[in-house]
Amino acid sequence: MRRMRVWTETRVVLALPTLAATERLAAALAPLIGPGDAILLEGVLGAGKTAFARALLRTACADAALEVPSPSFTLVQTYAAPGVTLHHYDLWRLDGPSALAELGWEEARRDAVLVEWPDRLGMLRPADALTVHFALAGETGRLVVLSGWETRLRGVKEFERNQ
Numbered sequence: 001m002r003r004m005r006v007w008t009e010t011r012v013v014l015a016l017p018t019l020a021a022t023e024r025l026a027a028a029l030a031p032l033i034g035p036g037d038a039i040l041l042e043g044v045l046g047a048g049k050t051a052f053a054r055a056l057l058r059t060a061c062a063d064a065a066l067e068v069p070s071p072s073f074t075l076v077q078t079y080a081a082p083g084v085t086l087h088h089y090d091l092w093r094l095d096g097p098s099a100l101a102e103l104g105w106e107e108a109r110r111d112a113v114l115v116e117w118p119d120r121l122g123m124l125r126p127a128d129a130l131t132v133h134f135a136l137a138g139e140t141g142r143l144v145v146l147s148g149w150e151t152r153l154r155g156v157k158e159f160e161r162n163q
């Protein structure tokens, strides 16, 4: 009889009481990212998606003062970090998934992508992505739910213990 593969999804729920905590989480995740990876950032406007991406990109580029504008108008900004090139997308204004091709999506997937408003990806949503869902919890508090990347999230569990 063929062995059935049981799908177990890891979910890590973290409380991020301040922006600094969000930045520390992003910094902890940055070294885990390599070519082909996708990080999907979910949550309402102002939830902290761009703040998280900014901290992650600053760590990846080893430049604490790196300019990281929200890509809400350009839709994508690219950063050549030493280990991997990262493409930061904000798809809020995307005109349908077919418009993604014009934004170099296929090529970008060979590098790493950070995507705000990933629901806009439709069928192109990567199945093997790490999803980071932000929910508001008070003025500076956020709750994040990380899903995907099962074994790779071990380092993040360390982060939780050290909080």
Ligand SMILES: Nc1ncnc2c1ncn2[C@@H]1O[C@H](COP(=O)(O)OP(=O)(O)O)[C@@H](O)[C@H]1O
Pocket: 016, 017, 018, 019, 020, 021, 022, 043, 044, 045, 046, 047, 048, 049, 050, 051, 052, 070, 116, 139, 140, 141, 142
């Ligand atoms: N714990 C926190 N995590 C992330 N952002 C926070 C936090 N507390 C306060 N903020 C603030 O919330 C805002 C989040 O904005 P932004 O990252 O642009 O949101 P989004 O990209 O999800 O629309 C920023 O002004 C940031 O300083």
Ligand SMILES: [Mg+2]
Pocket: 049, 050, 070, 090, 116
């Ligand atoms: Mg944003």
